[in-house]
Amino acid sequence: MVKRTSFEHDPCPVARALDAFGDGWSLLIIREALLGVRRFSEFQARLGMAKNILASRLRALVEHGILEIVPASDGSAYHAYRLTPKGRGAFPILVALRQWSEEFDAHPDEIATVLVDRDGGRPVRKLELHAEDGRLLAPGDTTLQPRSVRKTKKTGARLSSH
Amino acid sequence: MVKRTSFEHDPCPVARALDAFGDGWSLLIIREALLGVRRFSEFQARLGMAKNILASRLRALVEHGILEIVPASDGSAYHAYRLTPKGRGAFPILVALRQWSEEFDAHPDEIATVLVDRDGGRPVRKLELHAEDGRLLAPGDTTLQPRSVRKTKKTGARLSSH
DNA sequence: CTCTCTAGTTGCATGATGAAACTAATTGCG
DNA sequence: CGCAATTAGTTTCATCATGCAACTAGAGAG
Incomplete structure (x- = not known):
């Protein structure tokens, strides 16, 4: 192939x-x-x-x-x-890409547009990842688990460790 | 070129x-x-x-x-x-891609892993986009505005209109 | 009925991708 | 130390994807 x-x-x-x-x-x-x-x-x-x-x-x-x-x-x-x-479900992907550029691009002044709240016109917040109980999660607070395993004793690989 | x-x-x-x-x-x-x-x-x-x-x-x-x-x-x-x-800042992009597949893939049973809260092991929530004042925003609630224009009378193009 | 616009397709040059073989420095091991 | 195996690539070659330009069939406009 x-x-x-x-x-x-x-x-x-x-x-x-x-x-x-x-x-x-x-x-x-x-x-x-x-x-x-x-x-x-x-x-x-x-x-x-x-x-x-x-x-x-x-x-x-x-x-x-x-x-x-x-x-x-x-x-x-x-x-x-x-x-x-x-297709419309891809919206968060586009937002994530946009926010990554806004945060890390070497020339943010070249970025032409801002995503704003339509009602009020203020820029939106960064995308947030929450736990089921509502806590805000950072990358290091998450883990990948095999799908079949519903609830075991936290044996998944840690993300962004070190 | x-x-x-x-x-x-x-x-x-x-x-x-x-x-x-x-x-x-x-x-x-x-x-x-x-x-x-x-x-x-x-x-x-x-x-x-x-x-x-x-x-x-x-x-x-x-x-x-x-x-x-x-x-x-x-x-x-x-x-x-x-x-x-x-590079670590790309984490939300990966989460967005993952969640899009989880939601729309034709064969979700073939997906091997779940992103879980490390402390508790429960699956995470979907990424959320909030307004500056905390309101949860849907795609249609947002607009693109030229960067230079700080505050005008909502003239941006509407997203996912119709 | 002709002229233009829309939504493509076709042909060709070049860049990117993939598999396999090759290489050079570095370890591991007896 | 000496030699095989590992690591981290590079090189070569075939094939695929991308980009541009030219062409075309059908629809709409006047």
């Missing part, structure tokens, strides 16, 4: 997600779709990407159930690409 | 982040690093990737300031790759 390795049946959920949009363009297409873009030509114009690549990415995203093809809302005979719930 | 387009100077922070790990392997390397992996051979064995690709990814991650080369902790003459704070 010389093909780009597929993570479709990898046991790690991170790898499985990367199988859907682990390339440079898919998440940007989803970003535009979240902003309301639905037509081929508009994706192409806004992202400035080659049309053949766009066509193949759109096809892949439809196959993955992230986009769906619907008749154009303006009544024309053309169709449009609309996000499915699965 | 026929090279893979670089987003290094793109105004969108999502694109800038993808410039660092918008390929299939980088985030998996960071995942392993978060689990404590530091040596070339261990990355190679656990990820099962070609050694030349691993070498080039590690080089790129070091250049991006996500990993740093340090003397091996066991006193040997070899060196190790350690996450920088910038």
